[in-house]
Amino acid sequence: MTAPARSAERLKPVSAWRPAILRSAPLRIAVVAICILWSIPTLGLLVTSVRDPAEITTSGWWTALLNPLQYNWTLNNYQTVVASEGFITAFINSLVVTIPATVIPITIAAFAAYAFAWIRFPFRGLLFAIVVGLLVVPLQMSLIPVLRLYADVQLNGTFLGIWLAHTAFGLPLAIFLLYNFISQLPRDLFESAAIDGASHFQVFMRLVLPLSVPAIGAFAIFQFLWVWNDLLVALTFLGTGEEQRVLPSALMVLNGNRGGQWHFLTAGAFVTMVVPLLVFLFLQRAFVRGILAGSVKS
Amino acid sequence: MAIQSRDQAEVSAVRRFAPVLAALVGMAVIAIGVVILADRNAATNLLASIYEALGNTQGAADLERGVGDQLLAKVVLGLVALVVGVGGIWMLYIGVSAVVGLLSPRWQGRILPWVFVIPAIGLLTVYLIYPTIGTIVTSFTVQTNGDPLANYKQLATPQFIGIIGNNLIWLVVATGGSVLLGLLIAGMVDRVRREALAKTFIFLPLAISFIGASVIWRFMYEWNPPGQQQIGLVNAVWTGLGFDPVRWVQDQPANTYALILIFVWLQTGFAMVVLSAAIKGVSVEIIEAARLDGANERQLFLRVIVPIIRGSIITVTTTIAIVVLKVFDIIYVMTGGRYGTDVIANRMFIEFYEFFNDGRAAALASVLFLAVVPIMFVNVRNLRRQGVGS
Numbered sequence: 001m002t003a004p005a006r007s008a009e010r011l012k013p014v015s016a017w018r019p020a021i022l023r024s025a026p027l028r029i030a031v032v033a034i035c036i037l038w039s040i041p042t043l044g045l046l047v048t049s050v051r052d053p054a055e056i057t058t059s060g061w062w063t064a065l066l067n068p069l070q071y072n073w074t075l076n077n078y079q080t081v082v083a084s085e086g087f088i089t090a091f092i093n094s095l096v097v098t099i100p101a102t103v104i105p106i107t108i109a110a111f112a113a114y115a116f117a118w119i120r121f122p123f124r125g126l127l128f129a130i131v132v133g134l135l136v137v138p139l140q141m142s143l144i145p146v147l148r149l150y151a152d153v154q155l156n157g158t159f160l161g162i163w164l165a166h167t168a169f170g171l172p173l174a175i176f177l178l179y180n181f182i183s184q185l186p187r188d189l190f191e192s193a194a195i196d197g198a199s200h201f202q203v204f205m206r207l208v209l210p211l212s213v214p215a216i217g218a219f220a221i222f223q224f225l226w227v228w229n230d231l232l233v234a235l236t237f238l239g240t241g242e243e244q245r246v247l248p249s250a251l252m253v254l255n256g257n258r259g260g261q262w263h264f265l266t267a268g269a270f271v272t273m274v275v276p277l278l279v280f281l282f283l284q285r286a287f288v289r290g291i292l293a294g295s296v297k298s
Numbered sequence: 299m300a301i302q303s304r305d306q307a308e309v310s311a312v313r314r315f316a317p318v319l320a321a322l323v324g325m326a327v328i329a330i331g332v333v334i335l336a337d338r339n340a341a342t343n344l345l346a347s348i349y350e351a352l353g354n355t356q357g358a359a360d361l362e363r364g365v366g367d368q369l370l371a372k373v374v375l376g377l378v379a380l381v382v383g384v385g386g387i388w389m390l391y392i393g394v395s396a397v398v399g400l401l402s403p404r405w406q407g408r409i410l411p412w413v414f415v416i417p418a419i420g421l422l423t424v425y426l427i428y429p430t431i432g433t434i435v436t437s438f439t440v441q442t443n444g445d446p447l448a449n450y451k452q453l454a455t456p457q458f459i460g461i462i463g464n465n466l467i468w469l470v471v472a473t474g475g476s477v478l479l480g481l482l483i484a485g486m487v488d489r490v491r492r493e494a495l496a497k498t499f500i501f502l503p504l505a506i507s508f509i510g511a512s513v514i515w516r517f518m519y520e521w522n523p524p525g526q527q528q529i530g531l532v533n534a535v536w537t538g539l540g541f542d543p544v545r546w547v548q549d550q551p552a553n554t555y556a557l558i559l560i561f562v563w564l565q566t567g568f569a570m571v572v573l574s575a576a577i578k579g580v581s582v583e584i585i586e587a588a589r590l591d592g593a594n595e596r597q598l599f600l601r602v603i604v605p606i607i608r609g610s611i612i613t614v615t616t617t618i619a620i621v622v623l624k625v626f627d628i629i630y631v632m633t634g635g636r637y638g639t640d641v642i643a644n645r646m647f648i649e650f651y652e653f654f655n656d657g658r659a660a661a662l663a664s665v666l667f668l669a670v671v672p673i674m675f676v677n678v679r680n681l682r683r684q685g686v687g688s
Contacts, residue, residue: 104387200395277506
């Protein structure tokens with residue numbers, strides 16, 4: 001992950017024998033075309049969500065976009081979805097599910113990652129290997145036994161149940177990412193702290209946590225988006241009851257009940273997307289860092 | 299050595315006592331929290347008792363009747379969860395490590411690491427390790443009518459063979475499509491200005507949920523009878539080219555590929571970001587040398603850069619392949635598995651959730667698990683090679 005500046009720099013001198021603009025024009029046009037192509041589906045959703053319901057079914061959204069004055073625009077679709085389709089409750093539920101399900105696994109994983117990285121104890125290698133092995137276990141393996149367990153202890157349909165589930169399912173990646181980061185911290189740091197008589201706990205609080213902020217932030221974004229966008233765990237442990245359902249479940253119900261009513265569906269879909277899109281646009285760099293740390297392991 | 303004064307003795311007694319207290323408080327906070335939170339009506343009950351305590355009996359009564367500030371109740375519940383989940387865990391860690399700190403250094407060294415890892419190991423055991431074993435056992439013992447392999451034998455019926463075939467199509471086309479497109483785009487954007495902006499466009503769908511993307515694309519694929527105005531862009535273009543409109547979601551075999559396109563649209567950005575970083579890691583000297591040897595841009599990309607970043611390509615491919623195996627939302631929402639689009643993960647959910655065929659669902663999940671076991675071993679072996687935990 002060297003500086004992006006290098007790529008620009010390395011291209012200039014060698015191929016300078018052809019005019020730069022001519023040489024790169026087809027490439028640039030292709031890149032722009034791909035970018036447009038990639039954005040069209042989302043753009044269509046956004047445009048349709050603010051169109052008059054009657055016009056949505058009789059004219060293509062692209063026609064309306066190109067002749068904006070000849071068509072009617074409205075925010076009523078959002079009003080209806082939010083007011084009568086339970087999207088406010090679902091939005092709050094999503095927040096209530098997602099925030100603890102992001103913060104709690106980070107806390108637990110940070111302690112574990114520090115121990116795996118810097119404290120010697122029996123079975124350390126074995127336990128960490130198990131954590132890494134669990135990284136790829138399909139969630140589907142957990143659903144049946146955990147749901148049965150929940151039935152026994154009455155945790156079905158509770159927020160506590162889904163917090164714990166998301167926490168546990170997020171832990172392997174959290175421990176792995178934080179371990180990668182924490183184990184790379186310079187050894188001297190820990191040695192001088194030990195000489196000063198600091199306990200592991202003090203080292204963790206005063207050195208490891210503050211230094212790990214980039215890794216913690218990257219995982220936080222990752223987990224936040226994952227939990228916010230999750231449908232499978234939410235359907236299994238919370239269900240689609242109106243009081244408990246989160247945004248993806250609400251959108252699924254809307255999709256089932258009002259499949260052809262695009263004014264509702266597009267507005268509803270955008271409501272589910274707005275928070276992740278904002279998180280993504282503002283924290284893109286940290287998000288990219290998280291993805292790279294999680295997947296590119298030399 | 300000076301004789302310890304009484305004050306100092308008291309201070310040190312307090313110091314010794316404080317961590318024990320913190321540990322106890324932490325445990326109490328977690329215990330009380332769990333008791334409060336482990337209730338389906340936790341939100342309303344909690345706010346109702348707060349209102350009760352504040353003297354707002356009307357508000358409390360409203361809440362218990364299911365009206366009033368239901369949303370506020372949930373927010374309060376979320377806050378309590380944060381306090382319990384984060385605060386409680388911190389208190390517990392602080393307290394227990396301080397208590398351990400009172401022991402002799404030898405015992406400290408033995409116990410402290412476990413204090414740090416046991417919450418994580420405990421959760422992983424309950425939510426991943428035990429269930430994995432449980433699911434495998436279930437697949438051999440539930441709904442088997444005495445034949446332990448019954449659930450697996452059912453997978454040999456034409457219906458399930460079709461499903462597994464679909465999974466293979468998904469594995470090859472969805473994984474291959476995302477990785478190849480991601481690689482191509484990564485190579486292209488590396489050579490234009492405003493690279494970061496271009497990447498954002500490709501990358502953006504990654505923030506969108508599978509279900510959100512499904513709604514987006516169901517609208518793209520919307521079908522109207524021939525002669526009518528097409529409001530789905532894909533059919534508008536298609537009829538514009540002179541063809542009859544196609545029911546992309548229903549008509550076989552195009553529909554599986556139409557669903558795969560949704561996935562590729564979502565995941566290409568992931569492949570692009572990782573591979574783009576890998577391309578930037580290729581050393582300038584190697585590229586210069588290839589250029590001096592007369593390699594054109596295409597040769598440079600295919601013969602020099604791609605082989606060098608092979609490791610990253612493999613990592614991205616396995617990561618996406620695992621996501622493909624588990625993909626459920628797109629199929630569940632778009633077709634529910636009808637029209638010949640079913641895959642294992644969707645079937646597993648339907649057998650489990652709609653038909654209550656736990657045994658068969660467990661067998662399907664175990665098949666998915668079996669598919670990732672090799673990747674699991676490779677990951678762990680790589681880890682060993684790096685000397686972790688030695």
